[in-house]
């Protein structure tokens with residue numbers, strides 16, 4: 001493919017009245033799109049084959065090379081890459097791994113994982129890729145309804161964390177006014193509220209936990225978050241914005257629309273999973289990052305309507321291209337039409353869990369997002385909660401600690417209602433402990449709400 005990698009015109013912008021950035025690409029017939037995807041897969045594989053020993057060795061061991069890929073069915077034979085593979089390769093070939101497929105001097109930005117669980121992974125993003133990321137994110141944010149007349153407030157970390165930077169690049173390219181406020185400094189949330197009130201940005205970006213926290217804090221100061229006048233709120237980093245009752249809470253609190261976005265930092269442009277203004281679940285922008293949903297064990301492609309693990313392939317990245325990266329997330333997908341007219345498939349329930357986040361209580365598989373969906377859907381329940389799994393005798397016990405709303409104490413019957421609804425949804429008995437507002441610790445980043453104490457019990461009893 002001679003026109004790969006693609007180069008975008010940085011001056012291009014659609015007419016403000018247009019619903020689409022690239023109308024023909026976004027509404028393309030899915031079969032015709034697959035032909036284009038195949039061409040890009042062959043191009044990115046050829047690029048990686050020549051420049052990245054990581055892929056060359058992996059594919060040689062599997063007995064294939066880029067020229068063998070004549071169809072998307074052939075592509076399903078290409079070995080899967082895991083995050084563990086990337087970590088091991090970076091340890092053996094520091095600092096960026098042997099999958100850095102551009103010269104070192106062309107690296108424009110270095111980012112990485114926080115490294116709170118295991119050794120951090122370094123992301124190297126090339127200068128040309130950064131432009132493509134900005135163009136891609138602008139295109140997708142246009143689909144939120146964001147226009148050059150908007151001002152976007154970023155309540156996210158500007159650090160190694162890729163989220164805020166990717167969103168910022170997109171807003172800048174779209175022509176909006178960027179307001180990179182940041183997060184994480186003590187006392188910053190109160191200052192954020194002051195600025196939101198004064199500057200009246202029309203759009204807001206953070207993690208969903210932080211979005212709820214800001215609203216809560218504002219109310220605590222006697223300020224209605226609707227006063228900010230936010231029209232569009234978009235989130236990444238956690239599943240929350242795709243959980244219906246959390247989405248409703250955010251929309252009710254701010255009076256704007258709440259959109260769920262995000263695949264993985266490794267997959268930047270991570271916004272190729274994103275809802276449109278109609279909020280029917282995240283579209284998969286398949287002509288930029290190709291997503292397959294695979295069965296968690298057999299790793300076969302699963303049909304629309306079923307649950308699987310998204311596996312992603314970069315179609316427009318030259319620096320550290322990811323080719324069949326296993327996400328470990330869980331989602332279902334559909335090709336049902338969306339009101340927006342885009343022909344991309346969707347994840348109607350977003351990414352509702354990670355294979356790793358799931359825990360088992362008395363034989364039932366439980367996803368934290370299912371608990372969140374129940375709690376946020378009950379009016380008297382406050383914003384923060386914890387899920388505690390422990391063991392009494394030899395039985396697992398599931399305890400949910402949640403704040404109630406209001407100063408007057410927990411409403412009559414609230415605990416019973418929560419326990420009944422949780423039991424109906426989860427299939428196991430749950431004990432609810434209600435605590436007053438503001439008792440549980442808040443987060444400005446990704447919340448850690450599941451505490452598994454079962455090992456502690458095991459240790460105490462086997463001593």
Ligand SMILES: [Zn+2]
Nearest residue numbers: 276278338340
């Ligand atoms: Zn749509």
